[in-house]
Amino acid sequence: MSVNTVPNGALTHIPRISVTIPTLWRENAVSDLIYLLAGAGVVLIFAGYAALLRRA
């Protein structure tokens, strides 16, 4: 995770939320997207499976 610093190396006092969400998101955006789609997607695929069983 990248952290903003001033020349003497001290951490800047940027409100935490404004730094962390975009940073977290940037670093893991692809992983998050894959895992969110995999989890929610697989559950919803079972809805399709249910519809298939209805027609069987």
Place this chain on the structure above:
Amino acid sequence: MDARGWTEILFTIGVTVALAWPLGMYMARIWKGERTWLDPVLRPVEGVLYKAFGVDPKSNQNWLAYAVSMLAFSAASFVVLYLILRFQNLLPLNPQGFPGTSPDLAFNTAISFVTNTNWQSYVPEATLSTFSQMAGLTSHNFLSAAAGIAMAAAVARAFSLNRGEGLGNFWVDLTRISLYLLLPLSIIVALVFVALGEPQTLAGSAIAHTMEGAKQTISLYPTASQEAIKQIGTNGGGIFNANSAHPFENPNAWTNLIEIVAMNALGYACVVAFGILAFAKKDARALVAVMALFVLGASGVIYATETQPAPAMHAVHAATAVNMEGKEVRFGAPSTAVWAANTTGASDGGVNGMHDSFMPLGGGMAMFMIQLGEILPGGVGSGLYGMVVMALIAVFVAGLMVGRTPEYLGKKIEAREVKFAMLAVLILPLSILGFAGVAAVLPVALKGLENSGPHGLSEILYAYSSATGNNGSAFAGLSANTPWWNSTLGIAMLLGRFGYVVPVLAMAGSIAAKPKLEPSVGTLPTHGPLFIGLLIGVILIMGGLQFFPAQALGPIVEHFQVLAAIAGR
């Protein structure tokens, strides 16, 4: 083994089964929407919730609408929990300052708690904030358990209908089961746990100074409330890594007894409630008998194996009568054995000893209980519908053997229902053996193993059995917090939960549409010893046929290695 140990095992199982009747009668009232003693307090709350979420409590869903509602709820729950875990550093109640979890761990944990598995790849007290534990995990302990019981209610209604279609309303069932059953029970049990010494605080941790002068940070958490729903909802996910072997989660023999009873009471109660709704109280009693006999048998096997000297102790000529490795001294072998049989039969997954340290056949027995389908008595709700599936297969097999028309509780069982039942049952070997087979040859998976040889295979097999069975306990020798294990175990949990329940609901829809018949001379009685024996046989043969070869390469081979080691060969 001694009489005291057996008495403890019999007493524990006896109390649990006895509690099933009052709880089951109460649960049936909730399922039927009847008045309960909590109505004056909770009925207005229930009404507000329906209005807030736009639920029409009078609408009746067919099986497909019921299933889709459950799946949509689970998908939304997964997304919310995933985001809580990933961004816990930005959320309140994080006194330890923990960062967000990794994506693969959030995936695994979110699925784990949404599917009532509660497998934990992480050390909770070193990973999760108080907010994540409470708002994320504990709330899902309620909701996933309520969803499971709701499915059981839908299946029970199918047997009560005569050419019907509506199986109830998922949103109403979810609300009523959470409000009227799980919340009040959890409050009572949590207060008992607090009285017996479990911590209940929002303070981050206590600091202890050891005799050597070192400083120890001991996490506290609102443990008692988490512990109550962990057991009542057959969740099993510990607030501490050592689970109920940790003295804060399980301080003494009383809490140990209550936790065992709590983890199985609602499982049996679901069967009693099913009997009331389906007008089949005697048949429900037979299902309870089968469940209890399996738990008793498994407790006996584990007790017998754990009262053998461990080979390592033999090697140093210090053989003792009991294998105490991995067990709490304050509980001993009988309490550990009866807990292990109950937690693996019940899809709970909480542990008071380390299953990895059991003798090979003891660990193998615990794993076998999971592989039998988590129906003994199984997870809350899921145990009941799993057992109904087995009962249908049993009457179908009996029908084939003696030429009778298969019937169960007044419903003709035909090819369509049996196909749905088999679609559900076959998901277990597909996921367990499929994933275990792949993991056994992939270097990326094998890196997580602490042991090689048969015990290593047992660790792999146990992990996928536990995930697919939505149990959540583990052979602790597996380091599962890696992308491979987190991802594949997560998929296994999804298959085990939804791959099973969707065909079961389809089966329930098909059964609901059939006429309810009176028993005839050609009807096989499904409440007597003959049916109990038949059902036990079907469960054993299904489990045995599917998993015995894999067990033979793991725990059974290891057992013979131990015998050879003791004999000095």
